[in-house]
Structure formats: structure tokens, C-alpha cells
Amino acid sequence: MVWNGCWRVALCFDNDMASASKIITRSLAFSYDKKTLFESIDLELPEHCIAAVTGPSGAGKSTFLTVFNRLWQEFGGGNVSGTVLLRFADGLVDIYREHLPASELRRRVGMVFQKPNPLPMSIHKNVAFPLRLAGHRKRGEMDHLVEKALRKAHLFEEVKDRLRADARALSGGQQQRLCIARALMLEPEILLLDEPTSSLDARSCGKIEELLDDLKQSCTVLMVSHYQDQVRRVADLVFEMTDQTLIRSA
Amino acid sequence: MSREDLLQKTILLCATVGSGTLVVGIFLLMLHLGWPLLISGQFFSLLLQEWRPADNLYGIYPMLLGSTVISLLALLIGLPISLGTAFATTVVAPPWLRSASLALIRYMAGIPTVVYGFVAVFFLVPFMREQITGGSGLNILSAALVLAILIAPTMVIFFVNGLSGVAKTYSLAVDALGGTPVQKLLYLLLPQAWPALTAGTVMGLGRAMGDTLISLMVAGNSIAVPGAVTDSARTLTAHIALVIAADFAGMEFMSIFSCGIVLYLFTVLFVSVIRLTSKTRND
Numbered sequence: 001m002v003w004n005g006c007w008r009v010a011l012c013f014d015n016d017m018a019s020a021s022k023i024i025t026r027s028l029a030f031s032y033d034k035k036t037l038f039e040s041i042d043l044e045l046p047e048h049c050i051a052a053v054t055g056p057s058g059a060g061k062s063t064f065l066t067v068f069n070r071l072w073q074e075f076g077g078g079n080v081s082g083t084v085l086l087r088f089a090d091g092l093v094d095i096y097r098e099h100l101p102a103s104e105l106r107r108r109v110g111m112v113f114q115k116p117n118p119l120p121m122s123i124h125k126n127v128a129f130p131l132r133l134a135g136h137r138k139r140g141e142m143d144h145l146v147e148k149a150l151r152k153a154h155l156f157e158e159v160k161d162r163l164r165a166d167a168r169a170l171s172g173g174q175q176q177r178l179c180i181a182r183a184l185m186l187e188p189e190i191l192l193l194d195e196p197t198s199s200l201d202a203r204s205c206g207k208i209e210e211l212l213d214d215l216k217q218s219c220t221v222l223m224v225s226h227y228q229d230q231v232r233r234v235a236d237l238v239f240e241m242t243d244q245t246l247i248r249s250a
Numbered sequence: 251m252s253r254e255d256l257l258q259k260t261i262l263l264c265a266t267v268g269s270g271t272l273v274v275g276i277f278l279l280m281l282h283l284g285w286p287l288l289i290s291g292q293f294f295s296l297l298l299q300e301w302r303p304a305d306n307l308y309g310i311y312p313m314l315l316g317s318t319v320i321s322l323l324a325l326l327i328g329l330p331i332s333l334g335t336a337f338a339t340t341v342v343a344p345p346w347l348r349s350a351s352l353a354l355i356r357y358m359a360g361i362p363t364v365v366y367g368f369v370a371v372f373f374l375v376p377f378m379r380e381q382i383t384g385g386s387g388l389n390i391l392s393a394a395l396v397l398a399i400l401i402a403p404t405m406v407i408f409f410v411n412g413l414s415g416v417a418k419t420y421s422l423a424v425d426a427l428g429g430t431p432v433q434k435l436l437y438l439l440l441p442q443a444w445p446a447l448t449a450g451t452v453m454g455l456g457r458a459m460g461d462t463l464i465s466l467m468v469a470g471n472s473i474a475v476p477g478a479v480t481d482s483a484r485t486l487t488a489h490i491a492l493v494i495a496a497d498f499a500g501m502e503f504m505s506i507f508s509c510g511i512v513l514y515l516f517t518v519l520f521v522s523v524i525r526l527t528s529k530t531r532n533d
Contacts, residue, residue, distance in 0.1 A: 069426065071422070074425050076344075102425075102428075103429065106425070106428035110427075113426070119420055130428065133427055133429045134428065179423075183426075186427075
């Protein structure tokens with residue numbers, strides 16, 4: 001066990017202790033071009049919590065998030081070592097050792113980016129898109145599921161009359177809630193949020209924070225945030241990325 | 251505006267107007283030279299007649315058919331190859347292979363046409379003759395195969411530009427939602443890059459239609475109306491090249507202006523298609 005002045009989550013291979021955890025990392029390290037971005041991260045996050053990661057920009061917080069859906073693999077380069085275990089409904093999965101296709105992993109671990117990124121299609125199609133990717137074909141059911149996801153993201157009332165309009169015409173805050181709705185469409189067990197409010201105004205920001213509290217009921221949320229006050233308001237567990245590792249803040 | 255600015259603007263404007271006028275000028279010149287054909291109404295009958303100089307028939311129907319079939323067949327073979335290459339290069343291949351294959355494709359685009367023709371005459375034509383079609387081996391299929399390779403780099407470059415022009419944020423969104431590379435191609439890249447894909451395809455078709463040397467060297471230049479892809483054929487361009495040495499005043503020579511006008515109109519048609527598709531997408 002390593003102590004850094006702050007409390008660090010204990011590295012523990014005892015399965016009893018890990019039994020309630022949703023996300024577990026052991027000696028997690030990430031390097032890019034032989035340069036270590038972070039290392040020795042031992043983390044255990046319980047189910048239905050919001051865990052926030054703060055820290056200076058460029059510390060690797062966003063990359064840290066992409067470790068959990070293996071999205072960093074799309075950028076070329078980079079190397080992960082250590083173990084990442086995610087507890088899905090059907091058991092604990094080592095996402096780097098077991099031959100889990102990236103597409104399947106990403107359907108279970110949703111992600112929302114810093115800048116809202118609706119696809120160039122209608123609101124309805126954006127929200128339905130993940131289901132279409134997953135091979136869902138029933139059209140009648142789709143409308144109902146789209147409405148459900150939009151309601152979960154507190155957006156339905158604002159867009160119900162223009163579901164066929166281009167999603168890019170929405171305001172920034174609406175676009176971000178649309179992206180959250182889209183990420184919720186496949187009912188992910190884990191949701192990764194990369195500074196979801198940093199490009200939004202205070203009002204939109206407030207709406208998303210409200211929403212986060214609801215999301216906790218259905219998923220485990222791991223988020224990166226710049227704003228200390230936001231983190232204090234919404235997060236159950238707070239970590240700081242500093243000196244190339246993750247330490248728990250008081 | 252300073253004098254220097256004015257000078258620069260004038261030079262650029264002259265260049266633009268100059269090249270534009272040249273294109274129109276070429277058409278007017280061809281129209282002028284082919285005018286006797288047009289006013290006598292022979293132009294349209296030439297399009298449907300066969301080429302039998304002995305019977306005083308100078309129709310370009312066999313060449314029109316030859317050009318159309320060879321270029322469409324070349325496109326049919328070249329398009330899937332080019333699309334696949336472009337997709338592999340932009341999405342699937344590891345970074346080192348991407349730059350290597352792109353460099354190779356750009357290089358391919360610069361190889362002189364005669365080299366392709368030369369290689370075809372020595373390798374493809376004998377193979378065709380002995381293994382597949384029999385006959386001389388100089389036929390529509392041989393020419394279309396070579397043309398397919400000839401037009402592929404042009405198409406690939408257009409396609410790669412189009413596919414890699416699709417915003418990275420969209421691409422990342424599809425990745426994060428669990429899209430496979432093929433799904434990304436079908437649901438995001440193809441619809442988004444549509445104008446570039448159309449432009450590339452039409453450019454490829456235009457290049458196949460306009461190429462002279464390959465059909466001259468490989469298609470066999472028969473003046474008969476082709477009945478199958480294993481038949482020998484002559485294209486409009488090859489016909490111009492072959493007949494240009496004829497008596498300037500003769501009807502035989504006049505007929506090549508109709509070829510020229512037809513080729514020009516095809517180009518206008520192709521360019522209009524590109525303009526129209528990119529316009530409707532933008533609207």
C-alpha cells in the first residue's frame with residue numbers, strides 16, 4: 001500500500017473487498033510515446049456513485065476516462081498497463097485481457113464529451129443511432145425508446161415538437177443533454193463524462209447537474225471536471241490527478 | 251486599393267477569364283468546324299450510323315458505343331476497388347500503412363498512361379488471348395481492366411479527401427457509441443462524404459471516357475459495332491487519333507468533329523452532375 005499524504009484507494013486483490021465495486025483498477029498506467037501520463041492508479045468505485053476527477057489541464061484526465069471504454073485506441077499510439085475490471089450485470093470483466101470487442105464494451109460504457117457532438121442528422125435519429133448500431137430494427141418501439149431517453153436527459157419537453165429537426169440547430173446545453181440521452185439509449189451501466197458542462201452557460205450547466213443526480217440511480221458515473229464547486233455539489237467521491245497519479249481528495 | 255493590389259487582381263482576373271474563354275473557345279471552334287455537318291442534319295444521323303467508308307457511311311455509332319461501354323465497365327471495376335482502398339486508407343489501416351499507401355496512390359496517378367498501355371500489351375493481352383477470351387486479346391474487357399487501374403488513383407484521391415474531411419468529432423461519437431468501422435463507413439462517412447464521392451466517380455468516368463492511348467493500344471480499334479465485352483472496339487478518342495491523318499476536306503475527316511462535339515458534351519454532362527449533386531447536398 002502506498003500513502004501519499006492523502007488517502008489512496010488500497011490495492012487489494014481480495015475478491016471479498018472487490019465484490020461491491022463497479023470499477024476496479026490495479027496498477028493502472030498509461031504511456032504515450034514512452035512518456036508516462038499516469039501510473040500506479042489503484043481505484044475502486046462502488047455502484048451508483050458519482051466519482052469526479054479534477055486536476056490541472058494536460059494532466060491526462062480525459063485520457064484516463066478513455067481507458068474505461070478503450071476509446072484511446074482510436075487515436076493511435078498509447079499503451080495501457082495494469083488491470084481494469086468492470087462489473088457488469090453478468091460478472092466482473094477484465095476489459096484488456098478478455099477478448100471483448102471494443103464496440104461491445106462501448107455499448108455498456110457510455111461516454112459524453114466536453115464539446116457536445118451531435119451527429120449531422122435529426123434529433124430523433126441521433127438518439128436512436130446507438131440502437132441502430134446495435135442492430136435494433138423495430139421502428140414502432142424506437143419512438144418510445146427515444147422519448148424515454150430524452151425524458152431521462154430532461155430534454156423531451158423542449159424538443160418534442162421538432163424531433164425531425166437537425167440536432168445541430170439546438171442550443172449548446174440542449175445538444176449536450178441530447179448527447180447524454182444518446183449515451184443513455186443503450187442503458188449503459190457506466191457513464192463517462194468528460195467535462196460535460198465546460199462549454200455551457202450557467203443555466204444549462206445547472207440543468208445538467210440536476211440530471212447527474214438522477215443518472216446515479218441507473219449508472220455509475222465517472223466524470224472529469226474543472227470546477228471545484230461543481231464537483232463539491234454533485235460528486236460522491238473526488239479524486240485529483242496530480243504528479244502522474246490519482247489521489248483521493250479530502 | 252493600392253496599385254500593387256490592383257495589378258495582382260488584374261493578373262488573376264485575366265488568368266481566370268482567359269482559361270474560361272479558352273474552354274468556351276474550343277467548343278465554338280469545334281462547332282464552327284463541324285457546322286456543315288450540323289446544318290445539313292448529318293450530325294445526328296452520324297450518331298446512329300455505322301462507319302463504312304467504302305459505302306460512304308461515316309457514322310460514329312460504333313465508337314460512341316465503344317467509348318460508353320469501355321468507360322462504364324472501367325468504372326464498374328474501378329469504383330469498388332477505389333472505394334475500398336480509400337476506406338482502408340482512411341479508417342482501417344494502421345497509420346504507417348495509411349501514409350505508405352497514399353504515397354503509392356499519388357505516385358500511381360503520375361505514371362504516364364503509355365506505361366500502363368505498354369505493360370498491358372505485354373502481359374494482360376497475351377493472358378486474355380490465351381486464358382480467357384481467345385481471339386487477339388485486344389478487346390473491350392482488356393481495355394476496361396487497364397482503364398480501371400488508370401482511373402483508380404484519381405478516384406481514390408477524391409474519396410480519401412472526402413472521407414477524411416468528415417469531422418473527427420462525428421467519427422469519435424460513432425466510436426464511443428459502439429459503432430464498428432463498417433458501421434461508421436455506412437452510417438456516417440458515406441452520407442457525409444457523398445459530394446466528394448460523386449465528384450470522384452464522375453471524374454473517374456470522365457477520365458476513362460477521355461483516355462485515348464489505352465483504348466488505342468488495347469481495345470483493338472475494330473470499326474464493327476461491338477456485341478460483347480470480348481469483342482474488339484474503337485472509342486471516340488481513338489477514332490479521332492486514327493482518322494486525323496485523313497484528307498482534311500473529306501467527310502471522313504469531318505466526322506471527327508462530331509466525335510469531338512460528343513466528347514465535349516459528355517464532359518459538360520459530367521461536370522453538371524458534379525455541380526448539381528454538390529449543390530443539392532448543400533441546400
